[in-house]
Amino acid sequence: MMSIKEIVSDILTSQADKGGVKYVYYVACGGSYAAFYPAKAFLEKESRGLTVGLYNSGEFINNLPSALGENAVVIVASHKGNTPETIKAAELARQNGAPVIGLTWVMDSPLVTHCDYVESYTFGDNKDIAGEKTMKALLSAVELLQQTEGYVHYDDFLDGVSKINRIVYRACEHVEERAEAFAQEYKDDKVIYTVASGASYGAAYLQSICIFMEMQWIHSACIHSGEFFHGPFEITDANTPFLFQLSEGNTRPVDERALNFLKKYGRRIEIVDAKELGLSTINTTVIDYFNHSLFNNVYPVYNRALAKARQHPLTTRRYMWKVDY
Numbered sequence: 001m002m003s004i005k006e007i008v009s010d011i012l013t014s015q016a017d018k019g020g021v022k023y024v025y026y027v028a029c030g031g032s033y034a035a036f037y038p039a040k041a042f043l044e045k046e047s048r049g050l051t052v053g054l055y056n057s058g059e060f061i062n063n064l065p066s067a068l069g070e071n072a073v074v075i076v077a078s079h080k081g082n083t084p085e086t087i088k089a090a091e092l093a094r095q096n097g098a099p100v101i102g103l104t105w106v107m108d109s110p111l112v113t114h115c116d117y118v119e120s121y122t123f124g125d126n127k128d129i130a131g132e133k134t135m136k137a138l139l140s141a142v143e144l145l146q147q148t149e150g151y152v153h154y155d156d157f158l159d160g161v162s163k164i165n166r167i168v169y170r171a172c173e174h175v176e177e178r179a180e181a182f183a184q185e186y187k188d189d190k191v192i193y194t195v196a197s198g199a200s201y202g203a204a205y206l207q208s209i210c211i212f213m214e215m216q217w218i219h220s221a222c223i224h225s226g227e228f229f230h231g232p233f234e235i236t237d238a239n240t241p242f243l244f245q246l247s248e249g250n251t252r253p254v255d256e257r258a259l260n261f262l263k264k265y266g267r268r269i270e271i272v273d274a275k276e277l278g279l280s281t282i283n284t285t286v287i288d289y290f291n292h293s294l295f296n297n298v299y300p301v302y303n304r305a306l307a308k309a310r311q312h313p314l315t316t317r318r319y320m321w322k323v324d325y
């Protein structure tokens, strides 16, 4: 299997005499969509010449970007490789002349037949965090930048990749006790909001839609901490629970402003703080992009405890994969 670095190099070579790569589109659903958030945030912030888009697959196939063509690269992700709208997205991207990279766990799925390049990733207990879906997607963004216009913090980024596994597993151990307390405190709540900002917003979004709503049937919404004062803060009271994701990096002040308000007027706030969980050993030049992997792998410690306390296994579904939709 080619590395992401080799895939990007191959694509840039093949598209060179067609005008090169100018657009990067990340397309997926649910947890896979959320996993693309750091890659999108990275290119938005770091690139001068590449235009990036992040799309839900259903939206993408019904409203294709006008620039979709041979100057675009499309990266799709589907864990099982059988989400119909993501398969269709890969098919349409290819028909429009864009090289397609597919990230998937199931290497012989329907999705892979519509991809030019297929990349698997690590998954499950004891996985290497540096090889997980989010990191592979992020690497595609980093390599696209490095191999087109150059990325001044490339070495810092690779250094971060080499550190993230150890940071995550230490953090998981660190939160074990408080995850149990969280589960006891919130097991009977009907709603839990998540709050976040920056490149790791997708981790809080995933926690809301794929865990609290999908896997625990708890009402939830993911609130951007910068948007908190523009509507959501009106529901703040002593009873409403918030899972607050406090990132390390450029958008931390945005989180802190919302958190300061919540501490004053709210009471039931579970703070997951990347700084306290040891992310700061990664260079400040690139730290923003590693928050997602930290949060997204620490939350399962909370989620397992919550599922146990509620006697609602994380695998329970009412509709998903059971009825037509």
Ligand SMILES: O=P(O)(O)OC[C@H]1O[C@](O)(CO)[C@@H](O)[C@@H]1O
Pocket (backbone or CB within 6 Å): 029, 030, 031, 032, 077, 078, 079, 080, 081, 082, 083, 086, 210, 214
């Ligand atoms: O296309 P994928 O990644 O297999 O996703 C399938 C499902 O898995 C989830 O990401 C999590 O269960 C859902 O949101 C989604 O519908």
